[in-house]
Amino acid sequence: MSKNLSIVNKDLKEERDKINFNVEEFTNWFYGGAEKVKEKKYIENYFLSDKDLNLELDTSYLSYKDKYEEAVRRSIVVYKKLYKLHNEMGGTHEDFVKIMENLRFTMGAINPEGNPFVLHFSMFALTIMNMTNDEQKAEWLPRIFNCNILGTYAQTELGHGTYIQRLETTATYDPKTKEFTLNSPTLTSYKWWPGNLGHTVDHAIVMAQLYSQGKCHGIQPFIVQLRDSETHKPLPGIDIGDIGNKVGFQTVNNGFLGFKNVKVPYKNMLMKNSKLLEDGTFIKPKNAKLNYGTMVIIRVHMIIDAACRIAKATTIALRYSLVRRQSPINPNEIEPKIIEHITQQNKIFPGIAKAVVFKCMADYLTKLHLSITQEGNTGNLARMPELHALSCCLKAVCTNEDAKTVEVCRLSCGGHGFLRSAGLDDVYRNSTAAQTYEGENTVMLLQAARFLIKSFNEARNGGSLTEGVKYLFDFIGRNGKREIFDNSINGILRAIQAAAAGRTYIAWKHIEDDKRHNSIEVATNLAGVHLTKAAELHGYVCLLQVGIEEIEKIIRNVSPALGLVFKNILELFAVDLILNKIGDVIQHVDISNEDIEKLEKQMETLFKFFRTSAIGVVDGFDFSDPIIDSTLGSYDGNVYENLINAARKSPLNQEDVNRTFHLYIKPFMKSNL
Ligand SMILES: CCCCCCCC/C=C\CCCCCCCCCCCCC/C=C/C(=O)SCCNC(=O)CCNC(=O)[C@H](O)C(C)(C)COP(=O)(O)OP(=O)(O)OC[C@H]1O[C@@H](n2cnc3c(N)ncnc32)[C@H](O)[C@@H]1OP(=O)(O)O
Numbered sequence: 315m316s317k318n319l320s321i322v323n324k325d326l327k328e329e330r331d332k333i334n335f336n337v338e339e340f341t342n343w344f345y346g347g348a349e350k351v352k353e354k355k356y357i358e359n360y361f362l363s364d365k366d367l368n369l370e371l372d373t374s375y376l377s378y379k380d381k382y383e384e385a386v387r388r389s390i391v392v393y394k395k396l397y398k399l400h401n402e403m404g405g406t407h408e409d410f411v412k413i414m415e416n417l418r419f420t421m422g423a424i425n426p427e428g429n430p431f432v433l434h435f436s437m438f439a440l441t442i443m444n445m446t447n448d449e450q451k452a453e454w455l456p457r458i459f460n461c462n463i464l465g466t467y468a469q470t471e472l473g474h475g476t477y478i479q480r481l482e483t484t485a486t487y488d489p490k491t492k493e494f495t496l497n498s499p500t501l502t503s504y505k506w507w508p509g510n511l512g513h514t515v516d517h518a519i520v521m522a523q524l525y526s527q528g529k530c531h532g533i534q535p536f537i538v539q540l541r542d543s544e545t546h547k548p549l550p551g552i553d554i555g556d557i558g559n560k561v562g563f564q565t566v567n568n569g570f571l572g573f574k575n576v577k578v579p580y581k582n583m584l585m586k587n588s589k590l591l592e593d594g595t596f597i598k599p600k601n602a603k604l605n606y607g608t609m610v611i612i613r614v615h616m617i618i619d620a621a622c623r624i625a626k627a628t629t630i631a632l633r634y635s636l637v638r639r640q641s642p643i644n645p646n647e648i649e650p651k652i653i654e655h656i657t658q659q660n661k662i663f664p665g666i667a668k669a670v671v672f673k674c675m676a677d678y679l680t681k682l683h684l685s686i687t688q689e690g691n692t693g694n695l696a697r698m699p700e701l702h703a704l705s706c707c708l709k710a711v712c713t714n715e716d717a718k719t720v721e722v723c724r725l726s727c728g729g730h731g732f733l734r735s736a737g738l739d740d741v742y743r744n745s746t747a748a749q750t751y752e753g754e755n756t757v758m759l760l761q762a763a764r765f766l767i768k769s770f771n772e773a774r775n776g777g778s779l780t781e782g783v784k785y786l787f788d789f790i791g792r793n794g795k796r797e798i799f800d801n802s803i804n805g806i807l808r809a810i811q812a813a814a815a816g817r818t819y820i821a822w823k824h825i826e827d828d829k830r831h832n833s834i835e836v837a838t839n840l841a842g843v844h845l846t847k848a849a850e851l852h853g854y855v856c857l858l859q860v861g862i863e864e865i866e867k868i869i870r871n872v873s874p875a876l877g878l879v880f881k882n883i884l885e886l887f888a889v890d891l892i893l894n895k896i897g898d899v900i901q902h903v904d905i906s907n908e909d910i911e912k913l914e915k916q917m918e919t920l921f922k923f924f925r926t927s928a929i930g931v932v933d934g935f936d937f938s939d940p941i942i943d944s945t946l947g948s949y950d951g952n953v954y955e956n957l958i959n960a961a962r963k964s965p966l967n968q969e970d971v972n973r974t975f976h977l978y979i980k981p982f983m984k985s986n987l
């Protein structure tokens with residue numbers, strides 16, 4: 315399935331002949347085992363081979379409305395098949411999740427500008443699964459699972475996306491009628507952004523301020539029907555529509571929504587965490603932030619999405635760089651593959667290393683999330699703040715890196731990278747959207763920084779710290795002395811830890827100094843730039859620490875040849891990181907100019923080794939041609955044929971003279987002005 319049958323470009327073939335490790339073994343690691351790879355390939359093929367999808371149609375040339383309608387049509391083809399496959403597989407919940415997880419990436423090839431049902435199958439379903447009591451689960455889950463109702467997650471409003479405590483939509487409870495009345499009291503209280511809301515779904519989880527017994531009890535989730543189940547017309551009091559054209563996500567159908575005296579029954583407030591008795595008495599949850607749980611789940615999932623977008627972009631950039639020839643290095647020699655220009659290696663190789671380390675982090679965070687959720691289910695919420703801080707921090711660091719790396723990959727493809735058919739534009743649009751949705755990245759870093767500052771105070775007072783921030787003790791223990799640099803992988807980790815701890819100290823000191831003239835809140839705002847830098851560095855500490863731990867385990871379990879590739883990747887990640895953060899490192903680490911030169915030299919050596927493995931690694935990411943969807947990144951490397959074939963499909967090329975010639979151009983040319 316993944317390889318097409320055309321003849322492979324000879325330059326690319328020559329590269330593959332030199333690979334000195336087992337690519338399949340790498341693929342098995344990337345997807346979690348040979349069985350999972352088989353499953354992935356089967357599911358991918360099961361969906362992508364369906365002729366009804368009409369994947370030949372290049373939807374990028376369609377109008378905004380046609381794109382949406384085609385995305386809905388294709389999605390329904392997919393979801394019908396999903397349920398068929400689910401039955402064939404045995405019909406368990408685990409089977410469903412397995413298909414969904416594989417389908418997540420396949421869906422990108424089917425609806426490159428976004429899925430008009432993604433919120434139903436993610437945030438809507440997950441909120442109902444995790445925030446309802448048993449009766450509510452029994453009522454809603456079968457209907458959601460069978461798609462008898464379709465829903466979204468409507469939280470953000472025109473006026474507020476970040477500071478959700480100040481959302482303005484109101485849900486006022488009347489114990490006499492046992493109903494809530496939903497209202498949008500202002501223009502800024504209109505829901506704005508929820509995916510799939512505009513014209514696709516008929517239900518939503520609506521986050522609204524709960525008023526009962528004359529008091530506001532903060533934001534709570536309600537399940538609200540928005541459209542008639544037969545006619546799909548908006549129900550009385552519902553003002554709903556699409557928010558219009560965007561930078562990306564054109565077919566996600568992000569919408570707006572206003573309420574005017576919309577009645578919602580008592581049983582529709584989600585009651586796992588907060589509770590409202592029928593008489594209107596409000597019972598607080600154990601932790602008010604439990605209602606933010608769906609955001610945490612999605613932030614955790616976003617790390618693997620970032621890894622896969624980087625993997626896809628670097629696959630395109632590397633394959634292209636191995637077949638594109640330009641600019642002789644030695645004037646008398648033939649033009650080399652552009653990868654021979656070392657700056658090109660510097661653009662692409664660290665990106666490949668990031669995809670691998672982010673994947674390690676995604677696995678680690680998924681396990682951590684599971685274990686902290688299980689603790690939460692037994693009433694132990696002690697580690698919730700740690701998970702929140704870590705998921706915010708890594709969501710921000712990984713999606714920022716993701717957007718940066720994808721853009722560098724586009725630049726590395728020169729002019730052709732700017733073509734839509736190169737396949738990098740949708741990846742970039744999705745990366746940059748991820749920097750904003752599920753928590754704007756600066757705000758996410760500031761949340762993580764709160765945790766860092768608290769931990770720093772704890773460390774100063776001799777308290778205990780969670781594993782991931784124990785390096786703050788080392789900083790305090792050094793008592794102002796700088797960390798001595800040593801050029802090993804653990805030496806690099808210690809240097810980044812010293813930089814993160816040092817930056818945390820600077821932010822902390824800034825706050826302490828400012829507190830003398832200002833409130834703690836104002837002082838914290840004034841330290842904002844330091845706080846975000848500290849959180850960002852902490853994110854890199856986590857990535858490198860987890861990368862080292864996971865890759866050491868991997869090396870013990872794979873063949874020696876693949877082990878060497880992993881070692882090379884880890885070192886690439888680490889050396890690239892320290893060189894990029896050298897300013898912060900110099901501030902807190904005793905590192906000499908010679909040490910830095912050595913690191914730069916080391917990078918060149920690492921590039922040299924990775925030069926032969928790189929193609930094996932990106933092939934090992936195992937993106938099939940329909941998924942990679944790129945003239946520059948196809949498996950066969952026949953880029954020039956692909957480019958001209960794609961250009962010939964332009965709607966403008968379907969006739970040799972466009973009517974504008976006779977309508978405008980010719981009269982203009984003949985007019986003698
Ligand atoms: C059909 C059936 C299917 C079923 C099967 C389903 C299974 C599916 C299986 C597989 C699929 C996988 C699914 C993954 C799919 C992935 C694809 C998804 C694509 C999605 C497409 C885009 C969708 C986009 C959606 C959105 O954007 S939704 C809106 C998101 N909005 C935000 O993120 C808002 C950001 N703001 C905030 O989060 C908060 O307001 C805040 C910034 C955190 C501040 O909150 P506030 O209440 O004001 O806090 P403070 O008072 O300042 O206090 C801070 C305090 O609170 C602690 N805190 C905060 N949050 C949390 C938390 N979550 N947990 C724990 N603690 C928290 C924080 O630590 C502080 O503590 P201290 O005071 O102690 O410091």
Ligand SMILES: Cc1cc2nc3c(=O)[nH]c(=O)nc-3n(C[C@H](O)[C@H](O)[C@H](O)COP(=O)(O)OP(=O)(O)OC[C@H]3O[C@@H](n4cnc5c(N)ncnc54)[C@H](O)[C@@H]3O)c2cc1C
Pocket residue numbers: 433467468469470473474475476477506507508509563568747750751752753754755756757760
């Ligand atoms: C593609 C896409 C899909 C989305 N899908 C959904 C969805 O399905 N459901 C949903 O409910 N929402 C959705 N959203 C909304 C999204 O979650 C919010 O846009 C996001 O959380 C940012 O909030 P905001 O728009 O209010 O930004 P703002 O908070 O207004 O940000 C503007 C600027 O102010 C800064 N800023 C704000 N607060 C602070 C602070 N405390 N400290 C420092 N700086 C600050 C930010 O850093 C930023 O630079 C989506 C958004 C996008 C772009």
